[in-house]
Amino acid sequence: MSGKSNHVYDENDIVLLKGLEGVKKRPAMYIGSTNSMGLHHLVWEIVDNAVDEALSGFGKNISVTIYKDGSLSVQDEGRGIPTGINNATGKSALELVFTELHAGGKFSDKAYTTSAGLHGVGASVTNALSEWLECNVFRDGEIHHIKFANGGKIIEPLTVIGKTNRHGTYVRFKPDANVFSTVEFKWDTIYNRLQESAFLLKGVHYFLKDERTGDSVEFHYENGLQEYVATLNANKKSLSPVISFEDLNAHIKTEVAFQYCLEDYGETIYSYVNNVRTRDGGTHETGFRMGITRAVNDFATENNLLKKGVKLEGSDIREGLTAIISLKIPEDSLEFEGQTKGKLGTPEATPLVNNFIYTQFTYYLNENKEFALNLVKKCIDAQNARVAARKAKEDARNTNKKIKNEVILSGKLTPPQSKDYAKNELFIVEGDSAGGTARTGRDRMYQGILPLRGKPLNTDNVTLDRMLKNEEFATLINTIGAGYGANFDPEDAHYGKIIIMTDADTDGAHIQTLLLTFFYHYMRGLITSGKVYIAVPPLYRVYKYKDKKEIFEYAWDDEGLEKAKAKIGQGYLISRYKGLGEMSSEQLWETTMNPRTRLLIQVNIDDPLLVEYRVGVLMGNDTALRKKWVEENVDFSTNDDFMKEVKR
Numbered sequence: 001m002s003g004k005s006n007h008v009y010d011e012n013d014i015v016l017l018k019g020l021e022g023v024k025k026r027p028a029m030y031i032g033s034t035n036s037m038g039l040h041h042l043v044w045e046i047v048d049n050a051v052d053e054a055l056s057g058f059g060k061n062i063s064v065t066i067y068k069d070g071s072l073s074v075q076d077e078g079r080g081i082p083t084g085i086n087n088a089t090g091k092s093a094l095e096l097v098f099t100e101l102h103a104g105g106k107f108s109d110k111a112y113t114t115s116a117g118l119h120g121v122g123a124s125v126t127n128a129l130s131e132w133l134e135c136n137v138f139r140d141g142e143i144h145h146i147k148f149a150n151g152g153k154i155i156e157p158l159t160v161i162g163k164t165n166r167h168g169t170y171v172r173f174k175p176d177a178n179v180f181s182t183v184e185f186k187w188d189t190i191y192n193r194l195q196e197s198a199f200l201l202k203g204v205h206y207f208l209k210d211e212r213t214g215d216s217v218e219f220h221y222e223n224g225l226q227e228y229v230a231t232l233n234a235n236k237k238s239l240s241p242v243i244s245f246e247d248l249n250a251h252i253k254t255e256v257a258f259q260y261c262l263e264d265y266g267e268t269i270y271s272y273v274n275n276v277r278t279r280d281g282g283t284h285e286t287g288f289r290m291g292i293t294r295a296v297n298d299f300a301t302e303n304n305l306l307k308k309g310v311k312l313e314g315s316d317i318r319e320g321l322t323a324i325i326s327l328k329i330p331e332d333s334l335e336f337e338g339q340t341k342g343k344l345g346t347p348e349a350t351p352l353v354n355n356f357i358y359t360q361f362t363y364y365l366n367e368n369k370e371f372a373l374n375l376v377k378k379c380i381d382a383q384n385a386r387v388a389a390r391k392a393k394e395d396a397r398n399t400n401k402k403i404k405n406e407v408i409l410s411g412k413l414t415p416p417q418s419k420d421y422a423k424n425e426l427f428i429v430e431g432d433s434a435g436g437t438a439r440t441g442r443d444r445m446y447q448g449i450l451p452l453r454g455k456p457l458n459t460d461n462v463t464l465d466r467m468l469k470n471e472e473f474a475t476l477i478n479t480i481g482a483g484y485g486a487n488f489d490p491e492d493a494h495y496g497k498i499i500i501m502t503d504a505d506t507d508g509a510h511i512q513t514l515l516l517t518f519f520y521h522y523m524r525g526l527i528t529s530g531k532v533y534i535a536v537p538p539l540y541r542v543y544k545y546k547d548k549k550e551i552f553e554y555a556w557d558d559e560g561l562e563k564a565k566a567k568i569g570q571g572y573l574i575s576r577y578k579g580l581g582e583m584s585s586e587q588l589w590e591t592t593m594n595p596r597t598r599l600l601i602q603v604n605i606d607d608p609l610l611v612e613y614r615v616g617v618l619m620g621n622d623t624a625l626r627k628k629w630v631e632e633n634v635d636f637s638t639n640d641d642f643m644k645e646v647k648r
Ligand code: TTJ
Pocket: 046, 047, 049, 050, 053, 074, 075, 076, 078, 079, 080, 081, 082, 097, 107, 108, 109, 123, 168, 169, 170, 171
């Protein structure tokens, strides 16, 4: 390795970058990004501390307040951050919590921690990226106060400012506008996160207040996970009530709640460890799946409901299942895996959850025979559909073998030449005419085009049968080639990116919504594995003729428009694109399809409650509500938390 561009970090750099300076220099390394998501990360770092304290059994109320001056506070009623001087450093523990990376844990005697190995980087990161941060600790009869400014410099040293008979911690901070692309806290984002936390920590009261609008809300769930599942399924038809089991006396505490729904063909399983989402599942989810499968199979066999020698597959048993799994694991048994540490590795969680669910659910099935029989019938239906689908696929393959050269499954699809599936991209294009333009402009090697005629079917409230009869979606399932529903496997997808390309208007946004609804219901793994994108065409072209030659710039939003005008200079002309159809194939390629110049938004569904809300209510039958949402939220120029902006 040579040259400065390939600089390798050595211990000197590490020393230099340690502490808050490092955070300020590379904020994204600590909080993921400096957009709206990163901004809210600052909030979670503080809230998690209060939640940890409640999780350890100290404090039943947690309050979050958004202020008019752009700051936010979190208050708990825990023991209070220790204020005594730490011998080794000569500084107070309180100061260290806000100035040293990861200092939090050193002063705690917590049995469970939300941050171990996961995203938690500590309250000091919030301090580093704030214009100011102040903390009041109510402890030992006194109110202790400290204040920092400009990313962690003490401006008001730790002092006692009064007496109190309360205990707890109050932190208020104002994010640094020079760091973030937006410093506006979002009510919905904080609302959902606190509600999720309240479901997981039953008995704790969460208060959220927004002084900008006067809105306020309280979350408090005595039945925790049961109410979580009920909320996720609020708009669905159910086959059973929410079933829940818990074992809170073992070394590892287990809680699960689940419910079966009709007319729902996917599975929705969210798992948590110590109140933190395990996005990529892990040993506890494996145990849960095994336990459910075993219980239903054994029940069906014992009651002679299956043909001899036939067993139900796991996916047959999980169609329409919504489940929340929450484990509390002490720090000494905690293992995480994967690049983002979002997967539980603790080996004993598998047999533990497996046996627990098996025993409890077997008992439940025998006590609730009518439900059990309905459930087995539903599973057998799923099994039959799976077998029929496999047969149809094999038949199609055999037919294709016979008629060589005729492997194109749809007349409308223009496939790419490459068979390198990971590199291939499928553009789903609004309208035949834009489809034609895209076909001419595309990279023939890696880009395939599937034009859509009119609006796709709304799959929110239709039966599987009806969806499969829909020509558009049947084509899409064939084209993607990875199955659908509980059988869908994103690894089999014939495309590494599925890109929805519509006009930048409300109709286009509606089409996006309908396609996302379909993917959400039948190919959820496509979204969760990050393969679904929305192409963002430019809104303007600014141009003029100079020395008989045309010079031009594209703009994606009003800010970009101003820049483009300045760049082109006096005498510019502007054309505003009303749709993809107004672009030539070259223009469409260079602005929207060329991986080197285009703007894509990656569709991301990280927030379970927000997703159910958006899919269930907004993509459902209430067109007025949907239109309002689309107009308010589908802004082609901002990064919504729902969609992550990426280039390439
Ligand atoms: C640590 O171990 C001794 C008793 O107190 C423990 C502690 O630090 N508790 C604690 C920290 N409760 N609340 C916090 C806290 C709350 C907020 C809102 C923000 C921060 C950084 C910490």
